[in-house]
Amino acid sequence: MDQVRDALTSAPVVHADESGLRVAGKLHWVHVATTGKHTLVWAHPRRGRAGIDAGQVMASMAGIAVRDAWAPYDIYTPAAHQLCCAHLLRELTAAGERVPGAVWPGQAADALLRLKTAADTARAHAASGIDPDLLAEQTGLFRQAALVAVKDHQHEKSKTGRKLTALGRRMRDRIDDCLRFAVDLRSPFDNNAR
Structure with a gap:
């Protein structure tokens, strides 16, 4: 177990997730940290920090989570x-379905997919990065979509309005964490380890 933990904490990229599980009729959480080669799975009654800390990986890693x-x-x-x-x-996709006619969800999704294609192509050709002009253009479109989401929904009192505002704020405030895959080619697009 210690060798697996050491491999995970020193890895350049670790995928992390958690999922619900019944243990003796009570909800517990199965946590996973994996590189694809090394995987640690543990169950814990808590989903949050206590459950994550029980794996002894996240607090010590220096790579990309x-x-x-x-x-x-x-x-x-x-x-x-x-x-x-x-x-x-x-x-x-859900935002586009909740607000038919809204442009920002599709604009953000298109920017993500264009950047993914560029990053995948750069990796396939062992390039050091994607075209800086494409990166700047698509990052700008993603940021603009986030700003529109916040502007259009921040005063809505409905549950949907609050969710859309939160999504827009996360995209705006965490843009580096959303688009790291396009800047650092070690980082994958999603947390599905291959």
Whole structure:
């Protein structure tokens, strides 16, 4: 176990996630930290910091943590964070369905996918990065979509309005963590280890 933990904490990229599980009729959480080669799985009654800390990985790692936007992961530094863009694309699709005619969800999703294609191509050709003009253009479009989301929904009192505002704020405030995959080619687009 210690060797697996050492491999994870020293890895350049670690995928982290958690999922619910029933243990003796009570909700527990299965946590996972993986590089694809090394995987640690543990169960804990808590989903948050206590459960994450039980794995003894996140607090010690210095690489990139690829994970969803769940807030308890935010405290773990000096690890850099890559928010899972597969999760983000699902949220953007749902936003487009909740607000038919809204342009910002599609604009943000298109920017993510264009950057993903550019990053995948750069990796395939062993390039050091993607075209800086494309990066600047698509980052600008993503940022603009986030700003529009906040502006359009921040005064809505409905649950949907609050969710859309929170999504826009996360995209705006965590843009580096959303788009790390396009700047640091070690970082994958999503937290699905391969």
